[in-house]
Amino acid sequence: MSMIKKKTGSLIENVSSLQQSELSKIEEDPFQWWGLSPEDARKIMVNKPKDLRDKRMTLKESVAKYIHGKEGLNIAIGGFVNTRPPVALIHEIIRQGAKDLTLSFQSSSICPELLAGAMLLYPQQVSIKRVELAWWGYEVIGIAPLLRHLISNGMIKLDDYTNYGMSARFKAASMGLEFLPVRDHGGSDMELVNRGTMVESPFTGKNTYLVPACYPDVGLIHATAADMYGNCRIFGALCTCPEISIAAGHTIVTTEQIIPNENIRTYPNLTEIPYTAVDAVVEQRFGGYPGACYGNYWFDMEHILMFRSASDEFRKTGNADKLKKYYEEYIFGCETYDDFLSKLPYTTLKKIREMDGGQPIILS
Amino acid sequence: MADCTPFEMIAYTGSRVLEDNKIVFVGTGLPIIASMHAQLTHAPGLGIIFEAGPLTPILEMGMPLSVGDTRACRKACYLKGLCAVFELTQRGHADYAFIGGAQIDMYGNVNSTFEGGTYTEALTRFPGSGGAGAMAANCEKSIIIMALEKRRFVNKLEFLTSIGFGDGSPDYREKAGVMGSGPYRVITNEALFGFDEDSKRMVLLEVAPGRTAEQIQEKVSFELIISPGLKEMAEPTDEDLRLLRTECDPDGYFLARKVK
Numbered sequence: 001m002s003m004i005k006k007k008t009g010s011l012i013e014n015v016s017s018l019q020q021s022e023l024s025k026i027e028e029d030p031f032q033w034w035g036l037s038p039e040d041a042r043k044i045m046v047n048k049p050k051d052l053r054d055k056r057m058t059l060k061e062s063v064a065k066y067i068h069g070k071e072g073l074n075i076a077i078g079g080f081v082n083t084r085p086p087v088a089l090i091h092e093i094i095r096q097g098a099k100d101l102t103l104s105f106q107s108s109s110i111c112p113e114l115l116a117g118a119m120l121l122y123p124q125q126v127s128i129k130r131v132e133l134a135w136w137g138y139e140v141i142g143i144a145p146l147l148r149h150l151i152s153n154g155m156i157k158l159d160d161y162t163n164y165g166m167s168a169r170f171k172a173a174s175m176g177l178e179f180l181p182v183r184d185h186g187g188s189d190m191e192l193v194n195r196g197t198m199v200e201s202p203f204t205g206k207n208t209y210l211v212p213a214c215y216p217d218v219g220l221i222h223a224t225a226a227d228m229y230g231n232c233r234i235f236g237a238l239c240t241c242p243e244i245s246i247a248a249g250h251t252i253v254t255t256e257q258i259i260p261n262e263n264i265r266t267y268p269n270l271t272e273i274p275y276t277a278v279d280a281v282v283e284q285r286f287g288g289y290p291g292a293c294y295g296n297y298w299f300d301m302e303h304i305l306m307f308r309s310a311s312d313e314f315r316k317t318g319n320a321d322k323l324k325k326y327y328e329e330y331i332f333g334c335e336t337y338d339d340f341l342s343k344l345p346y347t348t349l350k351k352i353r354e355m356d357g358g359q360p361i362i363l364s
Numbered sequence: 365m366a367d368c369t370p371f372e373m374i375a376y377t378g379s380r381v382l383e384d385n386k387i388v389f390v391g392t393g394l395p396i397i398a399s400m401h402a403q404l405t406h407a408p409g410l411g412i413i414f415e416a417g418p419l420t421p422i423l424e425m426g427m428p429l430s431v432g433d434t435r436a437c438r439k440a441c442y443l444k445g446l447c448a449v450f451e452l453t454q455r456g457h458a459d460y461a462f463i464g465g466a467q468i469d470m471y472g473n474v475n476s477t478f479e480g481g482t483y484t485e486a487l488t489r490f491p492g493s494g495g496a497g498a499m500a501a502n503c504e505k506s507i508i509i510m511a512l513e514k515r516r517f518v519n520k521l522e523f524l525t526s527i528g529f530g531d532g533s534p535d536y537r538e539k540a541g542v543m544g545s546g547p548y549r550v551i552t553n554e555a556l557f558g559f560d561e562d563s564k565r566m567v568l569l570e571v572a573p574g575r576t577a578e579q580i581q582e583k584v585s586f587e588l589i590i591s592p593g594l595k596e597m598a599e600p601t602d603e604d605l606r607l608l609r610t611e612c613d614p615d616g617y618f619l620a621r622k623v624k
Contacts, residue, residue, distance in 0.1 A: 137491030139430035162497035164450035187540025220429035237417030238445030
């Protein structure tokens with residue numbers, strides 16, 4: 001009897017040694033949405049007031065309103081690796097606590113690592129059940145030690161896609177669809193292990209891979225600028241932020257700076273996220289730090305290295321002292337993200353602003 | 365020629381492989397350096413795609429440290445997000461995928477997901493596909509960088525992350541639903557490989573000066589096809605090394621690393 005339970009449309013079976021490993025663990029359960037269903041997501045949207053209303057609130061208020069106390073949420077992390085990661089929001093989520101999370105993102109670095117570290121050190125505060133993703137690491141800085149720790153100890157479940165696959169899943173949800181056909185995953189082992197499926201095209205009979213939409217309960221986005229209603233401008237790479245914000249049931253936006261609605265209306269083409277897709281607007285300078293925000297600051301490699309080396313020491317030796325100190329000093333020892341930023345030397349913030357090189361952005 | 369490091373040899377060879385007036389979709393590190401070197405020398409018309417969103421930026425702020433680096437967006441002609449660049453790639457706008465990985469097999473399939481243990485409880489979990497799986501599927505040709513070691517050039521991958529020619533069946537890629545034509549070159553510091561048109565198996569095309577085909581075969585688990593026109597790999601000139609060291613990666617993030 002084949003250990004592969006999933007129906008495959010390509011010739012992938014037996015190309016790798018995956019079959020001999022433990023594929024039987026990946027059961028083909030009846031499909032379930034890991035976040036909202038398209039119908040529930042639509043209902044949430046339809047029931048929202050659609051007027052232009054002031055959505056500004058504090059970081060604390062936004063997380064208390066949309067995340068704290070709701071177990072089992074699917075939280076989508078915006079940005080891409082070290083570009084515009086919503087770090088301020090992740091700190092606040094750890095402070096307030098969130099259990100039984102599903103995380104969804106294409107490629108992410110310090111955000112899931114911070115949540116993973118919180119889960120390992122403060123399991124009563126934060127727990128991750130599963131992650132739908134394409135990539136989790138620090139690129140030039142190294143692999144993600146806490147991901148490796150969680151997986152080698154069987155503590156979380158992963159659902160693997162490509163960067164386009166995850167982006168297409170958010171895009172499908174932003175279009176109100178159940179799935180999108182894509183030209184990747186087929187013929188790779190992701191076809192065997194992820195929740196997509198190969199079908200025959202109804203038009204030509206050719207094999208076509210479908211990825212299920214991803215409708216997160218909450219999307220976390222850090223935008224370059226926004227008005228008080230939630231219209232967002234993003235400069236530099238958009239990553240998958242527009243799609244995530246429209247896909248999610250609720251979206252919290254932190255932004256470097258609030259700009260007048262009049263500016264938004266002067267250049268409506270520059271609006272990458274419409275206000276209807278946004279539920280909370282938090283003005284938070286350096287809200288993506290230690291990641292980068294194009295036109296504002298470059299990423300702070302030293303700070304990321306510091307957190308990563310504390311994480312790596314925990315993975316390799318089990319000694320959590322440094323890692324714990326990081327959380328106590330920078331997250332639990334702070335009331336706000338400004339408190340955290342106040343602990344950094346001015347020269348650090350000055351340096352990362354200079355390293356950005358003054359990338360051009362339009363705020364007018 | 366001055367002495368060059370293994371990474372400089374890989375970057376230089378990568379540059380040589382890239383044709384002018386094409387577009388290369390790059391992964392982090394050596395692919396970026398190889399592409400910058402190509403633009404500075406024989407391929408001024410080469411454009412670069414980074415997966416976070418930019419199409420054909422001008423890398424005048426120095427080498428982006430990652431494919432999501434804000435510097436990779438500098439003076440791009442078109443700058444959106446992941447969907448835009450991967451959809452252009454599905455449509456045929458990207459000629460080369462330039463990726464790396466942990467293991468490769470004789471059909472150019474690549475593993476960058478895990479090693480050891482099982483998929484659900486991997487001893488060594490890697491970051492995952494990232495863009496590589498989509499690039500290998502839909503860029504027209506794939507170029508893969510790999511360290512030449514027996515444990516990396518394997519008979520069977522532990523996980524197939526980025527599609528090559530699969531099991532070598534002529535219709536493997538068609539049945540997978542992908543659009544690109546597949547693996548084109550595999551670059552190591554000691555040898556350059558291509559693929560046989562009919563059998564889809566890896567072919568040894570070039571060896572580093574002083575190496576023999578037998579020495580390369582010893583570092584590969586599967587049987588290589590040796591090209592009848594086996595050549596010696598070209599080495600970087602002093603000017604090439606100057607460009608690599610002072611223009612492409614002046615801080616030595618990737619070129620000055622120690623080989624494990």
